[in-house]
Amino acid sequence: MTAHQMSAPELADAVNDAIGDFTGKTGTTSERTVFRWLSGENQWPQERQRRALEAVTGLDATALGFLPRGKRNTVPPALPKDPDVRRRKFCSAATGTAAAAVIPLSTPSSRPSRVGTSDVIRLRDDVERLVALDADRGGHGRLERAALAGADEALGLQKQSTTQRVRQRLFALASDFTATAAWSLIDAGQLDGAGRHLDRALTLAGLAQDPEMTMQVWNLRAMLARQRKQYAEAVAASQAAQATTIVRRSPLHASLAHARNAVGLAHNGDKRAALRCLGRAEDALAKADLAQPRSTWIAFYGSAELHSLTAIVRDVVGDPAEAEAASHRALAALPESYRRNRAHTTARLALAQLHQGDIEQACATSGDVFAIMAGAPLPGRMRQLLGDFQRDLIARAPSAHIAHEWTDRYRTEWSPS
Incomplete structure (x- = not known):
């Protein structure tokens, strides 16, 4: 319960x-x-x-x-430690090659005459299924379309609901599905449609009167603005996330909101404020009970993710040695199953090494990204990060030969697929 x-x-x-x-x-x-x-x-x-x-x-x-x-x-x-065994098996099956081709959402054999809590549970399972698929292969068009189909179903059901409580939960699920669609585009590096999805998700979160969904949308809005290099908007979005009531109630959500604000402030050139926000994020996380159940969308957040965001902030504000140390701490704390997070953090580690002038080590570390992904397609966001590495490598390498050698070596793995 x-x-x-x-x-x-x-x-x-x-x-x-x-x-x-x-x-x-x-x-x-x-x-x-x-x-x-x-x-x-x-x-x-x-x-x-x-x-x-x-x-x-x-x-x-x-x-x-x-x-x-x-x-x-x-x-x-x-x-059992993992009580919902059936759902875990279900999500694992969804990440296989068959599910990569088609992502059908659950369709009960017979629809109850009355829309109720069982529909809410079924749709929440579908959200978790899509999150599991995203964790396996990253954002892509089929995931976006499946998420939007889930949102449409939730909105259709809320029209038939007989109780206000169930209607609000269905609006919240529609918001969650729509935010998942937005995240799929952000992760794939296809930013044009993500803002439209987030606008819709925010409206649905308001209809649901759900502060956690509202915070999720503002968190994604801050990430989208940073990807677009609209750093003032990234700060404003992260501050809107900080203002939600879930942040006042939950140290875990507060920690993420402070960390996201730190990233925006760092890119916006305010080093002192960024480091203050990192300190607040660390203090809040220390108060969080990480053993408590949490929503699927924030399941990724913990000490490893905070170390990873710290590495970004430290590198951006000009402390690459601190960024390298934070990246190593993040990699040590990451579960082995978080392959894409590990690859992304490794790319950040390579950038921190490069920014310290350790060219050979940085090139070797960046090569680990492709080994970690083991031939799987690189999400657009990760390819963009490797593009940042290549540009900085060209600017800092003592000879053009090193940059050309790196590009030639990883051209196939790096190319979009």
């Missing part, structure tokens, strides 16, 4: 919808029934409720902590 941000009435609604899916008649589970499950008063729900709970959560009843009759004196089984 915490992971899905569900109240007891919403879980009861989802269970009743699921019962309706396989019996043809909506269930009668009440809020009180849910509280009895939570308290342990009812340790083994009725069969149809167990089936519905398994359908809603992707977990069997014992993994949810229930005990079959006759086993009440045994210790309840511990929840």
